Amino acid sequence: MAKIKKISVYFLILMLLLQGLPYGALAAENMETAEMPAETKAVVAAGNEDKEVPLYEEPDIESEILAQLADGTEVTVIAVENDYTSVLYENTEAGEPLTGYIASENLVDASLSEEVLADDEGELSTVPVESKDETSVEGEPAHDTEAGNEEGPAEQEEAEVVPVEEEVKISDSIEAGKDQSSEEITKIEEQETVTEVDQTEEKQTTEVTAQTSSTPIETKVQRTSLTVSSIEEGTVENYQGIALSSPTNIYQEASTGSKVIKSYAQGSILYYQSFNNDWYQATVFVGGQAQSGYIKSSDVENLNGDTTSYKGLSLKAPTIIYSKASRSSSSLKKYNQGTILYYKAFSSEWYQATVYISGQARTGYIHKSDVENLDGSAVSYKGIALKAPTIIYSQPSVSSAALKQYSQGTLLYYRSFSSSWYQATVYISGKARTGYIHKSDVENATANPVDYKGVALKSPTKVYKMASTSSSALKSYSQGKILYYKSFTAGWYQASVVVNGVTRTGYISVNDVESAVETSSSFKVRGIVSKVNVYSYTSSSASVLKSYGKDTILIVKNFTSSWYQATVYINGKARTGYIKKSDTSTDLQEPSYLNADLRKSANLTAQDIVDFFNRRSPNSPLKNYAQSFINVQNKYGVNAAYLVAHTIWETGWGGSNLMTYKNNLYGYGAYDVCPFTCGYYYPTIEDSINSVAYMVRVNYLNPTGAYYYEEYGSTLTGMNVRYATDQNWKNGIANLMQSIKPFDSRYYSSASILPLNAGQPGSFGRDIPKGLPYPTSIIKNFPQGTTATIMEDAKFRTLPYTSASTIIGTLSSSTKVTVLGYNTDVRTTGSYPYDHTWYRISFNGTEGWVYGKLIDIDNLLKVVNVSTTLNIRSAPVDGTVVGSVAANGYLKAVLNSGKPVTDQGWYKVYLPGSTSTGWVSGEFINIIKN
DSSP, X not given: OHHHHHHHHHHHHHHHHHTTSOTTTXXXXXXXXXXXXXXXXXXXXXXXTTOEEEEESSSSTTSOEEEEEETTOEEEEEEEETTEEEEEEEETTTTEEEEEEEEGGGEEEGGGHHHHTSOTTOOOOSOOGGGOOGGGSTTOOTTOOOTTOOOOGGGOSSOOOOOOOSOOEEEOOOOTTSSSOHHHHHHHHHHHOOOOOOTTSOGGGOOOOOOOXXXXXXXXXXXXXXXXXXXXXXXXXXEEEEEOSSSEEEESSSSTTSOEEEEEOTTOEEEEEEXXXXXXXXXXXXXXXXXXXXXXXXXXXXXXXXXXXXXXXXOSSSEEEESSSSTTSXXXXXXXXXXXXXXXXXXXXXXXXXXXXXXXXXXXXXXXXXXXXXXXXXXXXXXXXXXXXXXXXXSSSTTSOEEEEEOTTOEEEEEEOSSSEEEEEEEETTEEEEEEEEGGGEEEXXXXXXXXXXXXXXXXXXXESSSSTTSOEEEEEOTTOEEEEEEOSSSEEEEEEEETTEEEEEEEEGGGEEEOOOOSOOEEEEEOSSEEEXXXXXXXXXXXXXXXXXXOEEEEXXXXXXXXXXXEEETTEEEEEEEEGGGEESOOSOOOTTSSOXXXXXXXXXXXXXXXXXXXXXXXXXXXXHHHHHHHHHHHXXXXXXXXXXXXXHHTTTTOHHHHHHOOSSXXXXXXXXXXXXXXXXXXXXXXXXXXXXXXXXXXXXXXXXXXXXXXXXXXXXXXXXXXXXXXXXHHXXXXXXXXXXXXXXXXXXXXXXXXXXXXXOOOOSSOOTTXXXXXXXXXXXXXXXXXEEOSOEEEESSSSOOGGGEEEEEOTTOEEEEEEEETTSOOOSSTTSSSOEEEEEETTEEEEEEGGGEEEXXXXXXXXXXXXXXXXXXXXXXXXXXXXXXXXXXXXXXXTTEEXXXXXXXXXXXXXXXXXXXXXXXXXXXXXX
16 A cells, blocks of 8 residues: 555656646657657556556557556656556567557656665655756756747757646645654645745745645645635635736725735736625735735636647747746747747636746746647648749748758648648658748649630740749640640649650640630521631631631530630531631621611711712701711710711701700700700700710610610610610611611621710700790790799699609699790690690799699780781770780780779780780680689
8 A cells, every 4th residue: 555655656746747748749640859859758666466557558447458567667658648648668579669558647757666666665755846857857958048048049940838737736645743743844835835926025925824634745836925715615716817917906905995915916826716796805925924805806817727738839039938927027938930839728818838947847928929829630732832942941930941942833742730831841861851831932732623625825825844934845835726724723724745755744824825615505696707717726827627608697605705616517527616706796687777886986087977968968057067976976985977867867957946946956855745845955066966975875875874775785776775765766867877878797896896085065954045046836925924823732843744853842722923834845645744734934033834734824815716916905895906916826914803804895904015005805815724
């Protein structure tokens, strides 16, 4: 029993020695000499009568036993895994090593083996806590510098930074009263308790808890002078945490306004217990006396006990290991950027690690932003070198030495390592070395290559030895040749070529080929040139397989942006050939102005336009604007022949009221119910051409236009869907364009679309400015002062057209307005709202239109039943003639109490254009109410 106790003690010592060893550091896949820490040796201590210990295949007592190891057998420790330790056993009998698992309680440090394996009579009475020296610390370089000194490049190849346990408890078999008094035991504990205190505090603040009983002494290794103090049994929780504030204060009461009894530096490790939501309670020692205090909960971060181990990469230059979990604390050690480090979880912002300074282990802290964790699951890649040269570095840092260099475009193999680096194996003087490639220096090849068929674009198109245009060419191909290749990287395809009978792998720049878009769907095209050739490959210099005449309908498939693929039969045998897209059209109709793109220029001059008018209508005023049509074509990108033909169609060769009174050549703005009234007024003829050309281009011919019709595109047929309701409109204009100059399909198939070179020419209204001539046959004015009453709420509009865009406002019932007249072109179709006359009115100085059935005119009379004029007399019946009014003309009645004044069937009226009055016979008068 005594010997088992002794072995347990020595195993604990072994664990202390091994705490600096990274998990898995001696695993088989990491056996490279340059990276592996020095071996840790242990010996088997059975502690039983059989003097043997089983070596298991797995860390489980039910696992297969690989061998029975006798007492004193030396093994190499690989990793400690809770109750079992992974070891390497040199099996001299079998001639090969065995790797397996031994119960951890059956292993002791090799340096203590003689004591452990001695006769049972030699009992161990004390625990040699300080027995570990520099030589037993695994992986520690012999030339470590002092804390704070910069590490030299020689010791940075893979530095071990090994986390230590947060709390280590060591039990001994010392019994009370055996060779030592209780005072001596307390003294030993005081000596063995490691306490981290603020440098400003006195040494007497160290807390010591003595235990004097017949049970083994438990020595607790603490890291701060702050310990928990129980408030009430079973109601508190104990915590370990780090100080966040600088400084972190311990208050006399649970209030920041109370006295500060002690302070700790940011990053200090503290012990405390729950109190309430905002505060923790702790016991501190001040002047050697225990004192209860309080810590603000926001001033500390609780540690969750997670001690997960990590392997990572230093990111900063240098990467600092701090003495506390605070950047303001002192530096224990520094490492070059790219150094591989080992550490374990600690807090939300910090990792914990062990470093060695002058052979002594020290616990330090690494900020999480200063390192990158490596997941250890490497994925293999292949790719191409992008730089000239591309460097393989000795460490994952561009400031480290170069192991090897490769030319741009070289195919490389490597594996994942970190977010910015790949790891690769290179051979130097026949010896494998591990190196690192920066991710920006290589481009990964696609994992699943796709096969392509394409066309050589260059003359010649080269297949390069490496994925670089500066490398030599393995083979060259003529422009237009059909090539086969597969995806490789973003800038390169990979291809196989045969050189001198040997298949070689080469690379084609993606800029040197165009991949085909082969589909199974066929469609028809029409030949538009006199001779449509089918070539053996995609080049007009290739041999011609077959030819077809103009307007021949051909069946093709899409191949590239410039070529179709087609099947032709020669001597009854099918051959694959290629047709230039520019030699065909997808429009199978016979080409004409009906399907011509009106964004292309007309192939004519201003003189051609004048000559046309001289042939067809020499007196047309439109020929005076021939050059204006050409200018507008160049300005707004609208075909000049169309612009001329459209004006002829709309104006009747230039004789319409819209052109005469409104300079409107295109009927723009006119509606069927108000063809003159609703048409726009333009100050000049040029304004009309400019305005309409811009509107047609933007709204009807551009694919983004509000009235563009995709099925027919930018053509007369497309415009006729929404520009005009008369379906003969497109045919009439197309025939006029044909008369100006016959359609040339070859010209229009090759002509380019004109740009839109100018913005909107201006904003125009519909009314003829006052004082300018107007057609009296259309615009009818009432006598000045004619008034009316709105009978029910009525919409007041800018035009006699029922669109939301024409509404000015609403006139409420009983509103008085002035009635100006009406226009004869505003049709009365018999259907609401065109079943009655629309009137021009004025209200509060604004002129507009109102539907006639909604008003009651007060004082308007119309002359009827006369063929010439009606006399106005000074008195009823026998008065002298004082004036006259034309047949169907209007007179304003004189009112009395809102009603016309009458006498003997005669009406008293105002003479036209005068304030004088007279009388007219009621026989020739109608009262106009609406």
